[in-house]
Amino acid sequence: MSNETDTPARDFIREIVADDCNTGKCGKVVTRFPPEPNAYLHIGHAKAIWINYGIAREFNGEFHLRFDDTNPMKEEAQFIHAIQEDVAWLGCDWGEHLYFASDSFERMYEYALELIRKGLAYVDDQDAETIRATRGSLTEPGKNSPFRQRSVEENLDLFERMKAGEFPDGTRVLRAKIDMAHGNLNLRDPVMYRILHAKHPHRGDDWCVYPMYDWAHGLEDSVEGITHSLCSLEFENHRPLYDWFIDAINRDRPEPIHHPRQIEFARFNLTYTVMSKRLLRELIERGIVRGYDDPRLPTLCGLRRRGYAPEAIRDFLKSIGVAKFVGTIETPLLEHHQRQYLNQAAPRVMGVLNPLKLVIDNYPDGQSEELEAINNPEDESAGVRNVPFGKVLYIEREDFMEDPPKKFFRLAPGREVRLRYAYFVTCTDVVKNSAGEVVEVHCTYDPATRGGDAPDGRKVKATLHWVSADHAVDAEVRLYDHLFTKENPLDVEEGEDWTANVNPESLTIIPDAKLEPAAAGHEPGWRCQFERLGYFCLDPDATDDKPVFNRTVGLKDTWAKQKDKGG
RNA sequence: UGGGGAUUAGUGUAACGGUAGCACAACUGACUCUGGAUCAGUUAGUUAAGGUUCGAAUCCUUAAUCCCCAGCCA
Numbered sequence: 001m002s003n004e005t006d007t008p009a010r011d012f013i014r015e016i017v018a019d020d021c022n023t024g025k026c027g028k029v030v031t032r033f034p035p036e037p038n039a040y041l042h043i044g045h046a047k048a049i050w051i052n053y054g055i056a057r058e059f060n061g062e063f064h065l066r067f068d069d070t071n072p073m074k075e076e077a078q079f080i081h082a083i084q085e086d087v088a089w090l091g092c093d094w095g096e097h098l099y100f101a102s103d104s105f106e107r108m109y110e111y112a113l114e115l116i117r118k119g120l121a122y123v124d125d126q127d128a129e130t131i132r133a134t135r136g137s138l139t140e141p142g143k144n145s146p147f148r149q150r151s152v153e154e155n156l157d158l159f160e161r162m163k164a165g166e167f168p169d170g171t172r173v174l175r176a177k178i179d180m181a182h183g184n185l186n187l188r189d190p191v192m193y194r195i196l197h198a199k200h201p202h203r204g205d206d207w208c209v210y211p212m213y214d215w216a217h218g219l220e221d222s223v224e225g226i227t228h229s230l231c232s233l234e235f236e237n238h239r240p241l242y243d244w245f246i247d248a249i250n251r252d253r254p255e256p257i258h259h260p261r262q263i264e265f266a267r268f269n270l271t272y273t274v275m276s277k278r279l280l281r282e283l284i285e286r287g288i289v290r291g292y293d294d295p296r297l298p299t300l301c302g303l304r305r306r307g308y309a310p311e312a313i314r315d316f317l318k319s320i321g322v323a324k325f326v327g328t329i330e331t332p333l334l335e336h337h338q339r340q341y342l343n344q345a346a347p348r349v350m351g352v353l354n355p356l357k358l359v360i361d362n363y364p365d366g367q368s369e370e371l372e373a374i375n376n377p378e379d380e381s382a383g384v385r386n387v388p389f390g391k392v393l394y395i396e397r398e399d400f401m402e403d404p405p406k407k408f409f410r411l412a413p414g415r416e417v418r419l420r421y422a423y424f425v426t427c428t429d430v431v432k433n434s435a436g437e438v439v440e441v442h443c444t445y446d447p448a449t450r451g452g453d454a455p456d457g458r459k460v461k462a463t464l465h466w467v468s469a470d471h472a473v474d475a476e477v478r479l480y481d482h483l484f485t486k487e488n489p490l491d492v493e494e495g496e497d498w499t500a501n502v503n504p505e506s507l508t509i510i511p512d513a514k515l516e517p518a519a520a521g522h523e524p525g526w527r528c529q530f531e532r533l534g535y536f537c538l539d540p541d542a543t544d545d546k547p548v549f550n551r552t553v554g555l556k557d558t559w560a561k562q563k564d565k566g567g
Numbered sequence: 568u569g570g571g572g573a574u575u576a577g578u579g580u581a582a583c584g585g586u587a588g589c590a591c592a593a594c595u596g597a598c599u600c601u602g603g604a605u606c607a608g609u610u611a612g613u614u615a616a617g618g619u620u621c622g623a624a625u626c627c628u629u630a631a632u633c634c635c636c637a638g639c640c641a
Contacts, residue, residue, distance in 0.1 A: 011580090070641080142637090212639075212641090324573060409602070531603080533603095
């Protein structure tokens with residue numbers, strides 16, 4: 001069950017927002033998620049989305065989705081669609097509030113003109129290299145541009161001509177006139193506009209001067225009436241500039257524009273995976289994974305394909321909290337929330353990954369019957385189904401041992417176990433191939449135990465899942481493990497490639513798993529539990545005659561742990 | 568030698584001058600027609616040193632460590 005109905009935790013941002021509401025500093029709370037349409041979203045973005053959406057919802061406010069599309073060199077329309085799909089899938093509804101920063105370009109341009117007229121911005125003819133060279137360093141002040149003292153008229157003229165397309169890319173920029181000696185480098189006459197003759201995915205060829213993030217972002221927030229602009233920690237250094245720009249516009253302005261409040265929170269790292277755009281792209285380009293939606297990736301499309309439920313992702317995000325400490329979350333916490341949710345929500349089914357034939361010698365030849373099974377022991381409303389049973393079955397190879405150790409409760413020669421929802425069977429014999437491997441297990445069954453209980457009250461230590469050989473559906477099953485073998489994938493030897501820790505066994509494909517009929521006939525994205533094995537999700541690669549399942553997450557397995565400890 | 572942040576069990580996160588709590592992980596045990604789930608329990612923490620105070624994770628001072636910033640990226 002999802003935890004979403006619990007009272008929300010009061011993190012430091014929610015306290016600030018609540019305070020601003022109580023003191024009348026803001027009316028309706030308005031937040032936003034402002035992705036740049038140049039990449040797929042990952043679980044880290046989900047935190048930002050969930051904080052912004054969650055706060056808007058809790059305070060009965062508004063949540064906006066805004067594309068921060070100020071750099072046509074990097075942005076593509078395909079991401080605009082993919083991002084909307086992911087945000088919607090997460091369950092964050094922006095309603096009518098879909099915006100594009102580029103729709104405000106006209107307004108931003110007018111504001112820029114205002115700054116020029118106030119002598120707070122100037123056109124700089126220096127090239128990028130010179131600007132960088134004169135910015136100074138972390139410990140040394142920068143130098144003023146020789147163009148810093150241009151007249152307002154000249155600046156106005158030049159900026160207008162920049163916009164008109166008179167100058168080639170990179171020849172001029174508009175800069176804010178602040179302080180070339182400021183300790184915060186962002187305040188050393190930051191660039192506001194650069195010339196880019198490029199086709200914009202949303203505005204086409206309308207513009208050839210494009211605003212920089214710092215100039216644009218606060219204005220976007222202001223235009224939309226954002227009250228709390230919640231972003232990640234690396235923008236802390238930019239807040240003084242965010243505020244400076246809006247204050248500069250409002251200086252001597254009869255009608256001041258809205259001034260949102262920026263608050264920063266920490267991103268997080270996840271063990272055994274990477275989240276940076278660059279690294280994710282490299283994994284794909286080098287063929288280490290199949291694409292952005294590879295189920296081993298922490299991208300939202302990857303998690304979706306893997307079978308992660310948005311409800312469970314939200315529970316996870318809630319559980320990690322909101323603070324200013326950049327921590328590393330252990331992947332088992334993410335998995336815990338998937339199990340917790342799926343345990344309530346996923347119907348059970350029986351499937352055998354590594355089939356071993358089991359023949360019931362005293363069961364009549366050619367006979368079969370149907371046995372009733374519970375669809376979800378955690379949810380009575382899920383009802384029951386019939387599972388076909390016969391003389392020849394498949395059981396999990398790991399569920400049989402010819403020479404079992406003490407703590408092994410499952411099937412072994414002479415031992416009686418229960419076949420789930422079916423009968424008690426006792427192992428009487430095994431058949432081996434020439435290599436000495438067990439290829440067939442022979443048993444007898446007790447007809448009196450039909451349904452799974454013995455009338456005489458005798459107990460068995462184990463219950464096995466099984467599939468009738470005559471009725472089995474063949475399926476491909478993909479098992480996933482961590483993409484990296486180390487908690488911190490980037491922990492590599494000096495000089496070693498960063499992919500050195502890629503786990504060669506992160507994907508195991510089982511081409512010939514056997515499933516009960518109820519596992520067939522579903523739509524991609526259908527989630528279920530294979531009893532005793534884990535949660536699985538139907539992959540889009542599935543065809544009509546061959547289902548393909550991804551293992552979302554395994555069940556906890558104390559026997560596996562036991563086994564590991566033993567040797 | 569600059570500016571901005573951070574630091575509470577293994578990992579996250581609460582405690583807002585008054586009993587350091589919760590979750591995950593780990594470990595016991597109970598129960599079980601999933602070695603799942605559930606239930607009960609155990610281990611384990613305030614970066615350091617001073618100071619203020621009846622009382623400090625919390626306030627002050629100093630130090631240590633870590634993160635971010637020198638794009639015409641966001």
